Amino acid sequence: MRVKPMRILAVDTATESCSAACLVEDKLHQCRVLNPRGHSRLLLGMIEEVLSKADVLRDDLDAIVYDAGPGSFTGIRIGAGVAQGLALALQKPLLTVSSLMTLAEALAGELRPKDRILAAIDARMEQVYWGCLERDEAALGGWRWHQSPRVSDPDTVSAFTAGCVGVGSGWDRYAAVFQKDDEIVWRAGAFPDAASGARIARCLLDQGASGEWRDATPAYIRNDVTG
The missing domain is CATH 3.30.420.40 (ATPase, nucleotide binding domain)
Structure with missing residues (x-):
């Protein structure tokens, strides 16, 4: 206490x-x-x-x-x-x-239960830093990683975006690649x-x-x- x-x-x-x-x-x-x-x-x-x-x-x-x-x-x-x-x-x-976790934390109040966040930051050189998280109060820092932080090309990331909420400068630059045929909700201009x-x-x-x-x-x- x-x-x-x-x-x-x-x-x-x-x-x-x-x-x-x-x-x-x-x-x-x-x-x-x-x-x-x-x-x-x-x-x-x-x-x-x-x-x-x-x-x-x-x-x-x-x-x-x-x-x-x-x-x-x-x-x-x-x-x-x-x-x-x-x-x-x-x-x-x-x-x-x-x-990536701080990007997710900024959206915590807007999430539904079991929502996953795919946070992506423009890494230049045609790559992004990214990870996929879900709110879990029992996990370290209050977030559970489904995909731990890594660097990849945008096409690789697009295989993991379905059903996620997007956030970060990686989305600002590569949203068209990440979404493909899916309509994915993402937050523009987030740092x-x-x-x-x-x-x-x-x-x-x-x-x-x-x-x-x-x-x-x-x-x-x-x-x-x-x-």
């Missing part, structure tokens, strides 16, 4: 969207900017902004979480560096979340965000998760650098 509200700082720099969020129990304070090239310049100021809005000092945080990918190599490294530095300096637990990462982190902490800064490493999925 908690003796004080849980305070979680989340950052997400894995895609074109740069965001920070502070979750204090059920109250969320967030800042988000769509800026493909400005993450390193924006992130620290965004962190200070959400902490100020939440009236939370760095030392009072219970945990820090960052989006470990997949996504932009450069973006992920920025988020990892900032989150690891804060966790080390403050001696706080550091957790990671998947960018991973720190607010969803904070909610997943709260679930992980409630499930007993903890993390050391040195163990919270990026999940690039692909070895080729694409930005």
Whole structure:
């Protein structure tokens, strides 16, 4: 039983969207900017902004979480560096979340029982990072993977899209390939965000998760650098 509200700082720099969020129990304070090239310049100021809005000092945080990918190599490294530095300096637990799971989390309130989400992020080089998930409160982070995160060409992904709800920049670019002859519901213009990462982190902490800064490493999925 908690003796004080849980305070979680989340950052997400894995895609074109740069965001920070502070979750204090059920109250969320967030800042988000769509800026493909400005993450390193924006992130620290965004962190200070959400902490100020939440009236939370760095030392009072219970945990820090960052989006470990997949996504932009450069973006992920920025988020990892900032989150690891804060966790080390403050001696706080550091957790990671998947960018694909945060995309799914943003749709959680709109799903019907047993709905599956196929989250896909444009990986450039005519490929996408993708995974298929279903809401399951008993699973790690509140989501069960049907297809774990991977990188594939769009034609390969199209074999798994039937009956799913689509989300992510991969759908924005390859929806025509993914859908083929099926009419599939998908959310346009969606990016991973720190607010969803904070909610997943709260679930992980409630499930007993903890993390050391040195163990919270990026999940690039692909070895080729694409930005």
